[in-house]
Amino acid sequence: MRQSKSLSRKSHLLGTKIRNLRKRNNLTMEDLSARCMRVDVELAPSVSYLSMIERGKRVPSKDMLEVIAAVFQKEIAWFLDDIPEEKSITPVKGSRGGISGMALEPSFLFTNEILQIAIPEMLSQTGVSGRQFAHLLIRAHQEHHQNHFPDLERAAEEVGQKRLPLSVEELLQIVKNLGLNITWFSKLSAKTHDAIGVNKNSIVTSYFDPPGNIYLNKLLEKRTKRLKYDLAVHIGHAVLHNTDGLKSVLAVANPPKNNNNIFDATPEAFKLSGDSSTVKAQDILHAWRDFESSFFAGALLCPKVPFRQLLDRQGYEIDIHEHVGVSASVAMRRMTAVSSYRHWHYFDAYAPGKLKAVYRGNGIPLPWGNMRQVEDPCQHWAVFRMINTPAIGSSAQISLLNVEDEPRIYCCESTNVQDLAGNPHVLCTGIDLNPAISAQGIDALQIAEDLKKACVKNGGSSTIPKAIKQELSSVSRILNINWVERGIASDARLICSRGAVCPREPSCYSANH
Structure with a gap:
């Protein structure tokens, strides 16, 4: 009883902070309750009790708060101080995925009528x-x-x-x-x-x-x-x-x-x-x-809520497809649609440069096109490394890539498969870690810049420094994606969208290489 009263005196912002953390990580109350059950099934709050906590109607016990804190990788004291930290915990609204577009000016040249005339001509000339x-x-x-x-x-x-x-x-x-x-x-x-x-x-x-x-x-x-x-x-x-x-x-x-x-x-x-x-x-x-x-078909074979719950229990392991009797490609594509985290990408790649399928809700630049082959594709992308050096099982990788002159940290998991005709190809699913890092009030660009410098200094890849590894490991546990943790355990690698913009020193495409 004394412990409960002690928490009550410090819990003015507790419910708001839990709600903002939950929303910032795109979790429903059902998701958070399920995550808590994975930490401690007896102390985990039910959905209804969690709702009352967020609305300030109930104060959790210290043990229950420890469970919630473990999910978000926070100290209990963070929930009990009097600092609202609104700027750092308010989710950004209205963000969209995919690559950035371009302004269509002057607008009179981009009317439906003009585009209907110009597009067929453009496709004819480019062979698309x-x-x-x-x-x-x-x-x-x-x-x-x-x-x-x-x-x-x-x-x-x-x-x-x-x-x-x-x-x-x-x-x-x-x-x-x-x-x-x-x-x-x-x-x-x-x-x-x-x-x-x-x-x-x-x-x-x-x-x-x-x-x-x-x-x-x-x-x-x-x-x-x-x-x-x-x-x-x-x-x-x-x-x-x-x-x-x-x-x-x-x-x-x-x-x-x-x-x-x-x-x-x-x-x-x-x-x-x-x-x-x-x-x-x-x-x-x-x-x-x-x-x-x-x-x-994907939604029928892997319905959103049950599949998301299964992914959450299994830590988003890509061998989840064996549990539900579907192909790896179906399961990996569905991850991008059902996950509470929105910043995913997915490739289905055949050698030497054929993209059969691609999705990039995080706007990651493509290493090559699905309409033509590229002369200087970066060989350090995980999908290329898997194609060139086939491995049994799957492989996780942390990558650093400049996007619009800013470094971003990506993690992906790749695996080799064969299609019905016996053709080998590589499936790769990954996430942009910058939004997840920023969601925890951490300077994602600074961490990415520091990790990039370490990779450049070591010729293109580097063991992840201890301090950065701790930050990424914490984010990995919040995301509940196991292969992010495995990627952190290996060297981080510099990658580029084209060889002409290779960030390595010396460049992979320099005269001496």
Whole structure:
């Protein structure tokens, strides 16, 4: 009782500070209560009790406050002083993801009419296909909204009832309930390839034939994770687009005979046979609906709340996909959509320079494009190191990269996988640590600058200094992402968006290298 009264006399700002810390770290009350339970299940506050604490209706015991403090890596005294620290604990509102845009001035040159005339001409001259342009538009839209599409999430939850995991049998029952039929095939004829518009060098895993037929490749019978994804995509097509007959074809590139690397011979193998630089409205529509169906599939297989809770329990380990029976790519992409932390990026990369998928809600500059190869890609990106030196399992890395003349600290986890055609590729998911560091009232730019100097001094990589390691380790525990801690244990590396701006001394691209 005496302890409770002692806390009461010092708790004027306690509830406000807990609420601001929670919001600054993008946690719901359910998230914070769950985090507290991981620290101590008996002392953790319930959601309702936490609500009363934040509103000043209740004062937690010293033991309960210690649990809350452990989640946010704070001393108890911080919660009990009389300093509001409003500037350092008030979240910034209205921030968006993706890369920075440019002002479209003079505005009369950027009217819809002028753009509709100029864009097809630009694409024709640069060799960019209408489909590639559509995917770039969609990616910009996705990054701007930081993978937040509540209507698609709701549609998937209505169909899947938030079940996690979903079995193949349950997915087949959903297909049946939608009135769709399934036909299995072994090999498609050249005529069918032409009809569905896919390059003959590709392996078609499945396609939709209106008004209600799903065709599945028998190869999927032994690849249940890919089978579940294909079924989920076609369910999404049926639910979102009313099986209106637009093509819904899923395929992977097939390596040419006598060639182990598909990109040595035919970098165009992933393109649809109808690709051209002519922009067609239907290309944009097809690409958008493909994106919607794919996002729906991820939300169906990994529903937001259950998957987020599982990620939280498992510390965002990327082998989480084994727990729910989905591919690593589905699980890693869903991390970027369901996490309470918004500053994620994700790459799906094939050697030597093909980006099959990319998401960068944190605006990280790309090391190479998904429309063309780059002459001088930085070889120190984790995704390149994994491609060039294949490793078993996964690998975490702390990286320093200049963005708009300011150093930023990134951490990522990469892993090697193979697609259905046997092509090796690397999946990489990562976060921008600067916002997480700043959210704790720490000067993120100064820490990044100090770490960058250490890396430059040591030829491009460096053991993380003890003081910085302590700060990053604390942030790692607040984020509850295990591979950040593993990245901190290894050397930090300087990376760049292009070799021409290499920050290393001497430069990797100097005359002597």
